[in-house]
Amino acid sequence: MIKKIAAAALALGLALAGPAAAQSGNRSFDGVYSVHARGVEAGDFTYSFRQNGSTYTATAEREMKGWVGAALRRSQDYTYSVRGNVTADGTLRPTQYQHQGGRRRDDRPNGRLVRATFSANDVATTSVPAGMGMGDPPATAAQRRGVIDQITAIAAMVTATGDPCSRTLPIYMDGRSRFDFVLTPNGTVNINSRAYQGPGVRCRVQFRPIAGFGDPQEPATLTFLFARTESGMWAPVTIEMPTDGVGVVRLEARRLTVNGQRLR
Structure with missing residues (x-):
């Protein structure tokens, strides 16, 4: 298995854009990204976030296409969803997360279904078919306390207060792998992409593996680019998202x- 570093949009428990906005109001973010893996444009990643007052939902889908998708036999195609609450201080707290995909030989026609239920102090994970391993070594209860999933992590960066590059994200990827993303500012940039042209900020992201990985992991440095929008939210323009099948992929x-x- 190709070395797995971590995952997402991404992903991606940060504060929302100001306490008053965090506690009430509706807002949304949608992104369509090209997936670049192993030096080629290999597929699509779509992401959608909705906040309705003190609750939120987010969904995502990754689909590898062309010869890459054929070579991987759809093993890297996944759908994701999460719902949760927005606390009084604007923090996103997931309650229910799930993903489906992989399409391995022993799985359902659409791949293994994994669900994670988040409580204040722990995360409980189940899978269909049953028997999904929890990594070696599995994350302890203390290591699972206060974590977020990778889909919530993307939403948290989108809705961050102030600089999105000055914080640490405790992530529990797919209800299995535990790691930290440590974000620090890495300057301002002029972005010229298909989706956005204008000023942006660059984050240096240190990946710190903690538990739940099936093979040895090394710390790594990733890069995110964000555009500040008139709403105060941050739009991820480029994200590097490591996977368990094709190494680090870049979302553009x-x-x-x-x-x-629509952003221009």
Whole structure:
């Protein structure tokens, strides 16, 4: 198995854009990204976030296409969903997460279904078919306390207060692998992409593996680029998202929409 570093959009428990906005109101973010893996444009990644007052939902889909998808036999095609609450201080707290995909030989026609239930102090994970391993070594209860999933992590970066590059994200990927993303500022940039042209900020992201990986992991440095929108939310323009099948993939935005308005 190709070395797995971590995962997401991404992913991606940060504060929302200001306490007052965090506690009430509706807002949304949608992104369509090209997936670049092993030096080629290999597929699509779509992401959608909705906040309705003190609750939120987010969904995502990754589909590898062309010869890459054929070579991988759809083993890297996944759908994701999560729902959770927005706390009084604006933190996103997932309650129910699931993903389906992989299409391994012993799985359902659409791949293994994995569900994770988040409580204040722990995360419980189940799978269909049953028997999914929890990594070696599995994350302890203390290591699972206060974590977020990778889909919530993307939403948290989108809705961050202030600089999105000055924080640490405790992530529990797919209800199995535990790691930290440590984000630090890495300067301002002029972005010229299919989805957005204008000023942006660059984050240096240190990956720190903690538990739950089936093979040895080494710390790594990733890069995220964000555009600040008029709404105050941050639009991820480029994200590096490691996977368990094709190494680190790079997501490059083709279309970004904030509160129903397309970014230019």
